[in-house]
Amino acid sequence: MTMRRLDPGSALFVGAMGLLAALTLVLLIAPTLVVLTVSFTSGFSLKFPPPSYSLRWYQELLNAEQLHFAAWNSVKVALATTLIAVVLGVSGALAIARSQTAMARVLDSLFMSPLVLPALAFGFAALMTFSAVGWAVSTTTLVIGHAAVCVPYVIRTTTAALAQMDPALLESSASLGATRVYTFRRITWPLVRPGVLAGAFIAFMSSFDNVPVSLFLRDARTDMLPIRMWQDLEGRLDVTIAAMSGVIIVITLVMMLVMERATGLSRRLRS
Template structure:
């Protein structure tokens, strides 16, 4: 007798899967498809972000006389030319370092002071003041540069290295303020209360308790602000005078005039220096923790 007929009742040849098992299989397939799609999108985004940098770095080793990819050959000649025959680029590089260092130092003092005053306050005026201080992060850099140029013209100060530093302070201080505020919000307020109860003055408590705890946040914001100031074009373009040509502006001019391959060599040096500094700052200050 066939197996499907037992005791006169038909028995199906195969038992349908349990609903819970079907749900698990469906959920697993949905997760795999979700991970696959977003993984491919992530890879595509990474390629789009990294490809221009990789192409510039490869082009900097070209043996030719023009910016061309792929290079006809490979050589270190343009790095040697950058070191031996480019005093104007080295001068612009030093000026950019001085500008970024001065702007970052001033921004640290202003941003840390503002963060100490606003971090633990919940009043409406404090939130409004914080929004004003952080507004350069939301405004286009060209608009900031143009508005600062009009402001200095109305004040009659003219353009100089000092006005350039002030313009860079306006765009670097918000980064330090943001990371310092995040560090202060994570600090236990009982530590300050204990220091005050033991007789510590406000300055002594800040120097021995608050500052060591928020130092990684200050360092992370200072690093981001320094790199943004060093690489800034828009504000520097509006506020630079004839004697204050920073490195990004100089590179723009040599690319615009004759597509000089030394610009690619400068880019290669800056990329390598940025990677090294990011690794060092991640080990010292944990930048990624303060950027979330």
């Protein structure tokens, strides 16, 4: 008995792929919608569906000083991490993209290695490394650990942007006597800027939402928002955490829209 292969152009194949995509979309969006719905509950517990709806927990969030402190720490660490990731990531992408040697491929794999390791294993290994060199955990070690995880994102998006750039542009600039700095400022940077911005956005969100590395590399004075939310949920199921999650979801959506307008990634994909 032979199995019938589906033609990629057939209506059955298209329908099956559409159904699979719809189910995947529901699985991805449903938890977010549940969190947003629960954040408007009038009750004192995380119950879905809520008994009634209210803005009381968003009002409580205005007075949650511990969450405010943790959120500000997460923003500061994420901004510092993003800055380091962009500088190192763009530099590494330029070196890798312009080289065809085997060493460039080895370095590319090396830069991507933090994404291969389990996050908890990487955080524990980073803690052991800092302990071996005599560095106590602090905000500095936290930023370094986050940067090691976030640099690969910037490298990957910048390398993808560089791959779409015509090398003849750089050759023409050099033949006309332009320096490398001038060529980068007037030709390379405008063309790779969307990729760099996309990588910076991913790096910021990855650092802001990072739990495993923060668990090992933060000190007692550095309270990070994801860890504070996790501890509150584990200890007392505070509904304020749902309100904070709703705020984070809305801010993330706004940032995604801003990045789309700034980089035009969807237009590039369609073209």
